[in-house]
Amino acid sequence: MKNKKTTPKKPMSDxxxxxxxxxxxxxxxxxxxxxxxxxxxxxxxxxxxMKGTPTxxxxxxxxxILHNSEMWNSLGRTGxxxxxxxxxxxxxxxxxxxxxxxxxxxxxxxxxxxxxxxLISPLAMSLIWSYILNNQYGIVNIILGWFNIYNxxxxxxxxxxxxxxxxxxxxxxxxxSTFVLLAGLKGLPKDQFEAAQVDGSSSWxxxxxxxxPTLKPLIMIIVLLRVMSxxxxxxPLYGTTRGGLGTETFDWYVYRMGFVKYDVGRGTALGxxxxxxxxxxxxxxxxxxxxxxxxx
Amino acid sequence: xxxKKFSWKRVVFWIVLISVVSLFVFPIFWVYVTAxxxxxxxxSTSLAFTPTIExxxxxxxxxxxxxxxxxxxxxxxxSTLLVMLISIPAAYSFARYSPSGNTLLFxxxxxxMFPGVIAAIPFxxxxxxxxxxDTHIGIILMYVYFNMSFATFLMYGFFVDIPEQVxxxxxxDGYSRLDIIRKIVFPLAKPGIAITTIFxxxxxxxxxxxxxxxxxxxxxxxxVELSLFWGATQIQWGAMAALMCIAMLPTLAVAIFLQKYxxxxxxxxxxxx
Numbered sequence: 001m002k003n004k005k006t007t008p009k010k011p012m013s014d015x016x017x018x019x020x021x022x023x024x025x026x027x028x029x030x031x032x033x034x035x036x037x038x039x040x041x042x043x044x045x046x047x048x049x050m051k052g053t054p055t056x057x058x059x060x061x062x063x064x065i066l067h068n069s070e071m072w073n074s075l076g077r078t079g080x081x082x083x084x085x086x087x088x089x090x091x092x093x094x095x096x097x098x099x100x101x102x103x104x105x106x107x108x109x110x111x112x113x114x115x116x117x118x119l120i121s122p123l124a125m126s127l128i129w130s131y132i133l134n135n136q137y138g139i140v141n142i143i144l145g146w147f148n149i150y151n152x153x154x155x156x157x158x159x160x161x162x163x164x165x166x167x168x169x170x171x172x173x174x175x176x177s178t179f180v181l182l183a184g185l186k187g188l189p190k191d192q193f194e195a196a197q198v199d200g201s202s203s204w205x206x207x208x209x210x211x212x213p214t215l216k217p218l219i220m221i222i223v224l225l226r227v228m229s230x231x232x233x234x235x236p237l238y239g240t241t242r243g244g245l246g247t248e249t250f251d252w253y254v255y256r257m258g259f260v261k262y263d264v265g266r267g268t269a270l271g272x273x274x275x276x277x278x279x280x281x282x283x284x285x286x287x288x289x290x291x292x293x294x295x296x
Numbered sequence: 297x298x299x300k301k302f303s304w305k306r307v308v309f310w311i312v313l314i315s316v317v318s319l320f321v322f323p324i325f326w327v328y329v330t331a332x333x334x335x336x337x338x339x340s341t342s343l344a345f346t347p348t349i350e351x352x353x354x355x356x357x358x359x360x361x362x363x364x365x366x367x368x369x370x371x372x373x374x375s376t377l378l379v380m381l382i383s384i385p386a387a388y389s390f391a392r393y394s395p396s397g398n399t400l401l402f403x404x405x406x407x408x409m410f411p412g413v414i415a416a417i418p419f420x421x422x423x424x425x426x427x428x429x430d431t432h433i434g435i436i437l438m439y440v441y442f443n444m445s446f447a448t449f450l451m452y453g454f455f456v457d458i459p460e461q462v463x464x465x466x467x468x469d470g471y472s473r474l475d476i477i478r479k480i481v482f483p484l485a486k487p488g489i490a491i492t493t494i495f496x497x498x499x500x501x502x503x504x505x506x507x508x509x510x511x512x513x514x515x516x517x518x519x520v521e522l523s524l525f526w527g528a529t530q531i532q533w534g535a536m537a538a539l540m541c542i543a544m545l546p547t548l549a550v551a552i553f554l555q556k557y558x559x560x561x562x563x564x565x566x567x568x569x
Contacts, residue, residue: 017473018393021385025404025448028382032441033407036418043418050421099312108555110313113321115551115558120324120544121502123519127526127540128323131330131533137339139326145341175320179559180567221566228409235504239526254413259509264417271414282409 037275044269050262061269071270074253081166081249082230086223088170093177093222100178101185114175122172126239129168130155158246165236165247177222184218185211220289227281250274324544330537338533351538361539364521368543371432371517372500375439379496382440383447384489388481390448391455392463401452405564407445412505415441420509430512438510439500446499446564447492453565454488455481494554495561498547518543 012020044061048054065071100110117125132139133154144152154164188211196206212219234251237243243252254274258267330338331352337345355361390401419438420429428434458481466480482489507517522543525536551558559567 014393015395018389018395021389021393022395022400024382025386025444026400028441028444029404029407032415032437033410035422036415039418039422040414096316099309099316102309104309104313110317111555112552113317115555116324116548117320118558118562119498119502119547119551121504121519121547123502123504123522124540124544127522127536128327130526131537132323132326137341142341142343171320171323176559176562180563183559183567218567221563225563225566232411232413238504238508238523251411251413255416258413258417259420264421267417268414271411271417274411275414278409278411282406 040268040271040275043264044272046265048264050264054265057265061265062273064266065269065273070248071250071253074248074250077162077246077248078231078233078250081162081169081233082227084163084166085169085173085230086226088166089174089177089226090219090222092170092174093181096174096178097181097185100182111179114178117172118175120172122235123239125168125172126165126236129164129171130240133164155240156245161241161245162247165240168240169230169233169236173226177226180218180222181215184215188214217289217292220285220292224282224285224289227285228278231278231281324548327537327540327544330533331541333534333537335532335534351534354535355538359521359535361521361542364516364518365542367432367511367515368501368518371435371439371515372497374432375436375443375500376493376496378436378440379443379447380489380493383444383451383492386444387448387451388455388477388485390452391458392460401449404445405449407441408449408564412442416506416509423510429510430514430516432515435507435510435515435517438506439503442503442506443496443499447496450492450495450561450565451485451488453560453568454485454492457488458484491554491557491561494550498550501543501546 043054045056045058046054047057047060100107120128133141135141135151135154135156141150141152144150153160155161192210193206196210201209232251233249234255237247237249237252241247243249243256248256251274254267254270257263257270261267332347332349333345334348334350386404389395394401415438423429423434428437462480462484463476466476471479502519503517504519504523507520508523511517511520518539522536522539525532525539
């Protein structure tokens, strides 16, 4: 067998050719994935403040972060953000998809305009909203002023700021769930719906018994992708509260630990912690998605 | 043309539709309006103003915004080229030969789920030691890593759609494997490659977290320049809006002209919208 491989004239097998094409990807993946992970795991057991030499302190960093209320608060807030944003994106997205699921003139223009929030950067999105919600001269507050509504503390109160940021995020991502669901609605088998109508099923019933179950895989895909990006909420905070006023998310907390306090040990411990959580969540969601796809 | 009958239902439909669309569009439209306002006009509560280009002049003379713009163009274009060089062969191989079963493909996509924060500190320290902080190469390397799994996965979907029979036919005609890729597969996959390229460009163009941590002066990206306006004690909304207008233009153009592919791109190829 070995001889065959080394004979120069013998053409490569399909399998070898396949590996050859993947090799660069594997190489970059190995370096860029293994290096930080291994490094983070090792450093998470040391005390290191970006200068000098790291000292081994065992599991102290993990003990610290697991007993830190700021960490749990930021984690809880991230969880709340994930749930609220996804629920609103799904419900409003479904309503919008049902609205758009009919033939009307100018569909292309409407689609194009609705896609705009999706493609602008989250940082620009947060800056736009802090401008138009500005307390003194933001356009939203000017318009609300016409109706004698004043001084809504969009970003300046602990009870409101985090919801404002969630609202911004929903604004940006609502078109995504809308158009994924719309794609699903357009692909629904018509005969089944006609049959349901003939059977005298109400449209409410048809929606829950037929539409939602058929769209389940798409709903799962939306949830999976949105969870994965929402648990890493960072950019929208930068242009608004910078993690202040009870808005700090988990990633902002990690950033603050690593790049404001320069605590590499605790920062990497948080990174490892975050990796474990991410893997757990993505595993659960992924197997759910596969189940939903198989049932179809 | 048949004249459509007036119905209240349709009126309500259009009112709702127009409100929804303006909710999405108005904030972005307002940035474009603000870019042409003086700072005094921005800070007044009256809506009337006389347009001016002083913000753009300020941006390109005092702030030297052409430097971060050029940086972002260099970084996005070079990193996208590298991503495509790695991802096109890999995606094709996954689609046609799948040498490792599907395990490696899922490992690839799972790197997209890797929390960025776990990479941030190790790479920051590594780049510091290698003098790669605040260089174009450093940030390009980060973007190559973060975008290649997405690009591979998205293109995999396009390659799988190409019927294998076409390739078998070419093989019978005596084409070599490389010839098949060059002359048969590549032309057929062109739309997919184009879409993937555009999405990779947009991701790098919009990226902020790593640009903010890894670049400062020399390789400063547009997103970082934007964030600096916000950091100032007196926020210069006018200049910020002007820079945002320029930075958003390419992505808004994509929204309008490539709408057919946006859902597919954003869902990593999972939904062919």
